Amino acid sequence: MTAPLDPRGGGVDLNIWLGRDAETDHDDPAFARLAGALVRVQEVVSGARPPPGLSTEAATTLGRVADQLEPYDVDEAAQVAGRQFRHFSRGQTLLPAVAVDTYDGQRVDGRVTFGRFYLGSNGAVHGGAISLLFDDLLGQVANGPDAPRARTAYLHVNFHRITPIGVELSCHAGIRTVEGRKVHIDGELCHGEEVVASAEGLFVRLEAHQL
Numbered sequence: 001m002t003a004p005l006d007p008r009g010g011g012v013d014l015n016i017w018l019g020r021d022a023e024t025d026h027d028d029p030a031f032a033r034l035a036g037a038l039v040r041v042q043e044v045v046s047g048a049r050p051p052p053g054l055s056t057e058a059a060t061t062l063g064r065v066a067d068q069l070e071p072y073d074v075d076e077a078a079q080v081a082g083r084q085f086r087h088f089s090r091g092q093t094l095l096p097a098v099a100v101d102t103y104d105g106q107r108v109d110g111r112v113t114f115g116r117f118y119l120g121s122n123g124a125v126h127g128g129a130i131s132l133l134f135d136d137l138l139g140q141v142a143n144g145p146d147a148p149r150a151r152t153a154y155l156h157v158n159f160h161r162i163t164p165i166g167v168e169l170s171c172h173a174g175i176r177t178v179e180g181r182k183v184h185i186d187g188e189l190c191h192g193e194e195v196v197a198s199a200e201g202l203f204v205r206l207e208a209h210q211l
């Protein structure tokens, strides 16, 4: 693995896929910056109540940006969104940004702060966003370096407590068992010592014809 790149102080690479699938021809720092700017827009828009004139002006500006980018549409193989392995969330603007602290091939420990974009209501993170976090985190462990590629067969999420937005949480995922093609992985999301959500996922390793 390469040197840590986490500006928030994580101990290992930002993305545990970096060692396996760096896909250097997709590495695009300028695009990663664009994705980061979009994440900021998502966050700010989610929490803003601007005057109507400003909303109209901002909508026009964003429409202009979309018009500029639209001609550069590519197919999935050429897509760079989701493949920026040296950047938070891989340039996939849907994903909450996880800072990975430790990863040993079986287990990952990291930190995540859900911003306003992920608000469900009443200060609580949307349950779908928590499920998204688990699918991606457990999925990365299932698809670790040297492992065959696997897909989520099921993901069971328990919401034990309200998960607060704007607070740094710790997140964890580890392989429980591997039985043939079936990889069972457990995950936890914690606020301090308290487990606010937990997950249990089955990831099935793909056969050659499924890749």
Ligand SMILES: CCCCCCCCCCCCCCCC(=O)SCCNC(=O)CCNC(=O)[C@H](O)C(C)(C)COP(=O)(O)OP(=O)(O)OC[C@H]1O[C@@H](n2cnc3c(N)ncnc32)[C@H](O)[C@@H]1OP(=O)(O)O
Binding pocket: 017, 021, 079, 081, 082, 083, 135, 136, 137, 138, 139, 140, 143, 150, 151, 152, 153, 154, 180, 181, 182, 202, 204, 206, 207, 210
């Ligand atoms: C653009 C950028 C790209 C960048 C790239 C890098 C990204 C790097 C990050 C990766 C992190 C993201 C990770 C997200 C991961 C997903 O979110 S993947 C998307 C969501 N999942 C899907 O779309 C999967 C859809 N389902 C399927 O494709 C198929 O059902 C599966 C899961 C492949 C299994 O089908 P199959 O291969 O035909 O398996 P099958 O023979 O039926 O079953 C095998 C065994 O599993 C069991 N099983 C299968 N399904 C189930 C079930 N639902 N419940 C219980 N048991 C089951 C069977 O009973 C069987 O058990 P045994 O009899 O062997 O004991």
